[in-house]
Amino acid sequence: MAATIIDGKAVSKKIRQQLTEDVARFISETRITPGLAVVLVGDDPASHTYVRSKEKSTVKAGMYSEVYRLAATTSEAELLNLVDKLNKDNKIHGILVQLPLPGHIDELKVLNAIDPRKDVDGFHPMNAGNLFIGQESFIPCTPHGIMELLADAGVSLQGKHAVVVGRSNIVGKPVAMLLLQQHATVTICHSRTADLGAITRQADVLVVAVGRPNFITGEMIKPGAVVIDVGINRVDGKLVGDVDFESAQAVAGHLTPVPGGVGPMTITMLLKNTLVAAQRCR
């Protein structure tokens, strides 16, 4: 039987409707409009597309949006100055510096400079550390969105074997922590894992975030598994995931499509974190 498709667009729409109501209520109660500043350095076309989408979605949810589009030649000191200014700006409750940054800028230095209370990406070491020890923190948006999709699909994680393919700070490591919090048994695999298929075939829940088109195929999936594809790769002008959709669909129990799976959830969680940041700063 073909896999049930997890519709990230529909789940995202539902959450954003609720969020828009929550934002309106917050504004009428406090006279404070939650504000998000997005900083983009350079000319990467995909990053420009994501940032445009973040800007539009912020305004649509009734929040205040500022976007800084800086030249690729911007120095690290100039970027740190802007972050410092945004840290002190009362209109701004959330700050997001779009990654990747140009090679001459130390990414960690910039992320460390963001006030952890405004770090709606959840990338600051304080938020990453709090997630690690199970304390309240801003949860990175894509992992947060994945957990919402699993919850919406009614996937129970307790005692299940969750396999995460990819060990990035943005997705792989934080999603592994969140799955662990939900009592899954978690294995993290990566590009140097030996006999990857032997491990992915044991997964009740398989999360793939490696950035390689069609990397996981149907024969690497356990029949009936829940498969979450985080990849967004452009191949011959078409967007494809890290999972080969056709062969996976025939084996998996649930599967997220690309586009329309995890992608729409990332911005939704960013908006949610921005409202939380505004609520916390009252």
Ligand code: GUN
């Ligand atoms: N680049 C790709 N994904 C992300 C994300 O979630 N946040 C930021 N800041 N940059 C990204």
